[in-house]
Amino acid sequence: MVDRLDVVVVGGGAAGLSGAVALTRSRRSVLVIDSEEPRNAPAGHVRNYLGREGAPPAELYAAGRAEVRGYGGEVMAGRVVAATARADGFMVELEDGSGVRARRLLVTTGLVDELPDVPGLAQRWGRDVLHCPYCHGYEVRDQAIGVLATGPMATHQAQLFRQLSADVTLFLHTAAALTPTETDELTARGIAVVGGEVTGLEVTDDRLSGVVLRSGEVVARQALAVAPLFTARAAVPTS
Ligand SMILES: Cc1cc2nc3c(=O)[nH]c(=O)nc-3n(C[C@H](O)[C@H](O)[C@H](O)COP(=O)(O)OP(=O)(O)OC[C@H]3O[C@@H](n4cnc5c(N)ncnc54)[C@H](O)[C@@H]3O)c2cc1C
Numbered sequence: 209m210v211d212r213l214d215v216v217v218v219g220g221g222a223a224g225l226s227g228a229v230a231l232t233r234s235r236r237s238v239l240v241i242d243s244e245e246p247r248n249a250p251a252g253h254v255r256n257y258l259g260r261e262g263a264p265p266a267e268l269y270a271a272g273r274a275e276v277r278g279y280g281g282e283v284m285a286g287r288v289v290a291a292t293a294r295a296d297g298f299m300v301e302l303e304d305g306s307g308v309r310a311r312r313l314l315v316t317t318g319l320v321d322e323l324p325d326v327p328g329l330a331q332r333w334g335r336d337v338l339h340c341p342y343c344h345g346y347e348v349r350d351q352a353i354g355v356l357a358t359g360p361m362a363t364h365q366a367q368l369f370r371q372l373s374a375d376v377t378l379f380l381h382t383a384a385a386l387t388p389t390e391t392d393e394l395t396a397r398g399i400a401v402v403g404g405e406v407t408g409l410e411v412t413d414d415r416l417s418g419v420v421l422r423s424g425e426v427v428a429r430q431a432l433a434v435a436p437l438f439t440a441r442a443a444v445p446t447s
Pocket of ligand 1: 224286288
């Protein structure tokens with residue numbers, strides 16, 4: 209490794225590796241440091257990705273790392289814990305106590321999906337607990353789909369999933385009451401609405417089979433769309 213790199217890329221997911229390819233092709237010396245926790249790791253396949261449709265996430269990242277290395281860049285596993293600005297660039301510190309100097313930093317550390325506080329969601333995240341109709345919707349087409357309302361975009365999410373299945377139920381859960389217009393729009397497309405708080409999931413043979421309400425009622429569902437909060441990963445502390 210050279211004494212001082214042109215660029216250290218913090219985070220080797222899709223964004224970081226893409227940036228690293230562009231930088232290495234511009235003949236910059238580049239090191240990608242990645243803690244290997246990409247956001248889509250729970251998913252079995254990458255969708256809507258022209259040329260690599262359906263590839264497992266790990267395969268996509270392995271190919272990206274190979275492309276970076278093919279242009280002379282370096283990729284290493286590790287976690288950056290600090291970056292200190294200096295007159296000539298940055299000192300980047302890793303969790304293992306090592307450090308590297310770089311003229312520039314590219315911070316591509318991604319975000320964390322904070323799921324609604326319902327027991328069981330995290331265990332099924334990326335499988336039959338979903339968020340994105342474009343990433344996973346086709347895979348649950350024509351299934352019994354639930355949408356867990358936790359905010360004002362829930363009716364929109366229900367309408368998007370209605371494009372994929374005629375059997376969509378909106379669970380009002382903790383969201384505000386529907387407006388008359390929202391009720392009319394949901395009714396027009398045959399989207400059922402269920403009131404009451406959702407307290408859990410019913411799972412049968414390792415597949416979602418129902419949504420459990422506080423009343424004890426179980427509404428049969430094969431997939432549940434949720435709206436996670438997108439929270440930036442703890443920023444790399446700089447000084
Ligand atoms: C379940 C699920 C399925 C999805 N499916 C699709 C899909 O099919 N198609 C699609 O287009 N999009 C999909 N997405 C969205 C897609 O995953 C994101 O848009 C994409 O991962 C964003 O890439 P990124 O590089 O910004 O962040 P990330 O993929 O999160 O990568 C960030 C990287 O930085 C690393 N990192 C973080 N902090 C540090 C640190 N301090 N030091 C070193 N490394 C660090 C992490 O370990 C990680 O490897 C899906 C998302 C989810 C949650």
